[in-house]
Amino acid sequence: MYLHGTSTINNKNHLEIGGVDTVHITREFGTPVYVYDVALIRERAIGFKKAFEEAGINHQVAYASKAFSCIAMFQLADELGLSLDVVSSGELMTAKKANFPMERVHFHGNNKSPEEIDFALDLGIGCIVLDNFYELSLLQEKIAFRQQTMDVLIRTTPGVEAHTHEYISTGQEDSKFGFDLSSGQADQAIEIIQADRYLYLRGVHSHIGSQIFDTDGFVLTVEKLFKEFQRWKELYDFVPEVFNAGGGFGIRYVEGDEPLPPEQYVKDLIAAIKREAENTGMNVPEIWIEPGRSITGDAGTTLYTVGSKKDIPGVRRYLSVDGGMTDNIRPALYQAEYEGILANRANDETNETFSVAGKCCESGDMLIWNLALPEVEFQDVLAVFCTGAYGYSMANNYNRVARPPVVFVENGESSLVVQAETLEDLLKNDLPLHTNEKV
Ligand SMILES: Cc1ncc(COP(=O)(O)O)c(C=O)c1O
Known part of the structure; x- marks a missing residue:
């Protein structure tokens, strides 16, 4: 057992x-009743953060609140120094009720409604992760009207498929999420954002899947994205300050599941980013991750x-x-x-x-x-x-x-x-x- x-x-x-x-x-x-082992949640959160701290990397560990959200969980996440990845006005409202520091809230989703964007702007959240041209233009309209600035990342689909169940793989090109790299959608998004006086493009996001047991997919994503970074530097003078690698770190549900120790995902990610930064002569960006399952799952x-x-x-x-x-x-x-x-x-x-x-x-x-x-x-x-x-x-x-x-x-x-x-x-x-x- x-x-x-x-x-x-x-x-x-x-x-x-x-x-x-x-x-x-x-x-x-x-019964039924869900019981959470708070000490294990703490251990996981601290483990992820420590891996960054020991490597001296500026970071944010954003708890992917879709995994489990309620006011107490958001308060615990705040206590642990985590940031928060939210996807809806319901999750935003929970963050508000939990008094979660809004500058550490990142808003995701492939179909944010105009009302949700307004709510996020009213709350003054830290960052919107842009997923598509529709919401980019919605956001542009709103911030121009409000004369309010907003930090954004663009979510990219890097064409990397993690080894996991098909329904929870999101990094491949045929995905409902994000700007595609190969067809030039990400380039176009960068041009639009750079031309907008109220938007500030802090960096790039990718999430390649869930319940991932090795780091090959993350390393491959880093390599692919740094190739784009080089191009973007030349084309647009855009050098991402933030590399958000998403979540997806696996846990042991049943015998035979062999995830890496949580910190190992971070260590390998840092190593790959440092290596590519050195190879391309770029600065090591701030690294953000978005673990959900690996913080609250087990x-x-x-x-x-x-x-x-x-x-x-x-x-x-x-x-x-x-x-x-x-x-x-x-x-x-x-x-x-x-x-x-x-x-x-x-x-x-x-x-x-x-x-x-x-x-x-x-x-x-x-x-x-x-x-x-x-x-x-x-x-x-x-x-x-x-x-x-x-x-x-x-x-x-x-x-x-x-x-x-x-x-x-x-x-x-x-x-x-x-x-x-x-x-x-x-x-x-x-x-x-x-x-x-x-x-
Ligand atoms: C953008 C993004 N980040 C993070 C996560 C969290 O993934 P996990 O719970 O597998 O860590 C998801 C899950 O769907 C996601 O879509």
């Missing part, structure tokens, strides 16, 4: 995270209560839990794999094999296929590991299932940071037929 971060098995044979017995968590907060564990079982002799044994694709859609969306244990009988011998189903009306609502477990009983607590990224943030209300609460644990203390959705929450926007009155 592989335990992440501070997770251990205590003398009651229960899974403990952050010094807190997970069975107690289920009694206090119910810090999160979801606890469920086991309900029904179904045995199909000679075929499969199913067990169903009180959540599923509503709190973790990744298995259905990406065939993502997870590991889990019985949190209330953590060290019991695992001599049975069960496939873990969610409770939604959808055959694809499976959380784990073929998980080794003890003989499971009704009301056992199933812990599914590594659900801290793209679990809560992708949670949904399919079948009108309410979203679970989120609990942070650290040093033997637990604190509720997102309340469970109630049935009233689920109905609060519904209106009855033929009237405009709320239910």
Whole structure:
């Protein structure tokens, strides 16, 4: 059994995270419940920053908040000196409510609305990562009207495909994101931005995919982009001050996943950038990264209560839990794999094999296929590991299932940071037929 971060098995044979017995968590907060190991989040954030500090590189480590966002997480990110990558007015609003320093907020997205751009400009965020010509012209219109300056990066698609699931690869040319390098879109964007008196082009961004286990793709991207930098220097006298390499650093979900130590991604990236800077006679730029999954992914564990079982002799044994694709859609969306244990009988011998189903009306609502477990009983607590990224943030209300609460644990203390959705929450926007009155 592989335990992440501070997770251990205590003398009651229960899974403990952050010094807190997970069975107690289920009694206090119910199930399903997302539990975050705050110490592991800290370790990851500090690890990334330290790798830059030790190399003496100016940097920003921007937490990709799409992985998991709530006010408490943004406050923790601030405490840890992280910047923030946001993609919507919802994430911007969360940053505002968390009193996150706006100069460290970077606004991403391939279809920022006029209202979202206004909101970002009102908040005075640090940087907009421009994705396409449509939003470039929208932004130009707005800042000219407001007479407000704005720092921008351009997101490029460098034509590098990371070795990962096709749906989460974004660096290849055929991508909905960013300005393409080979067809000259990035050149055109640079010309437009340079001609604008309110825009300041600080540098370049690329994000080549997710759940990446080696640094070849990052190194290749650096090499490709520095070739462009040389051209841009000659053509436009533009030398990027910032190289934003995006996120995508992998984590261990299941046996066989072999990510590098988080700092290694940074070390290899720095080495490649330094090398190319030297080869091209350019200054080493400020380096920004945007880890999401590798900060919160394996810090999160979801606890469920086991309900029904179904045995199909000679075929499969199913067990169903009180959540599923509503709190973790990744298995259905990406065939993502997870590991889990019985949190209330953590060290019991695992001599049975069960496939873990969610409770939604959808055959694809499976959380784990073929998980080794003890003989499971009704009301056992199933812990599914590594659900801290793209679990809560992708949670949904399919079948009108309410979203679970989120609990942070650290040093033997637990604190509720997102309340469970109630049935009233689920109905609060519904209106009855033929009237405009709320239910
Ligand atoms: C632009 C950008 N940066 C960062 C990330 C975070 O990726 P990860 O959570 O894999 O680190 C993403 C993920 O989609 C992204 O699109």
